[in-house]
Amino acid sequence: MANNELAESEPGQFAHYTHRQHLAGNTIDGKAVRGLCGVYFVPTQDHDAMPCCPICQERLAELPS
Numbered sequence: 001m002a003n004n005e006l007a008e009s010e011p012g013q014f015a016h017y018t019h020r021q022h023l024a025g026n027t028i029d030g031k032a033v034r035g036l037c038g039v040y041f042v043p044t045q046d047h048d049a050m051p052c053c054p055i056c057q058e059r060l061a062e063l064p065s
Ligand SMILES: [Zn+2]
Pocket: 014, 015, 016, 017, 035, 036, 037, 038, 039, 053, 054, 055, 056
């Protein structure tokens, strides 16, 4: 996964954020969960290799910690 490919990532290839309780249950099952931006996606172990969804990042920053 080369960093110089990030700018040409296709839609749907963002790493979305979701609530942790969703990730805990669904990562193994391969089920789609709803990201903070409202997009449904299937969490994968390649999550860290994808560019972060900018909308999810905004929503995450607004969440109380
Ligand atoms: Zn998102």
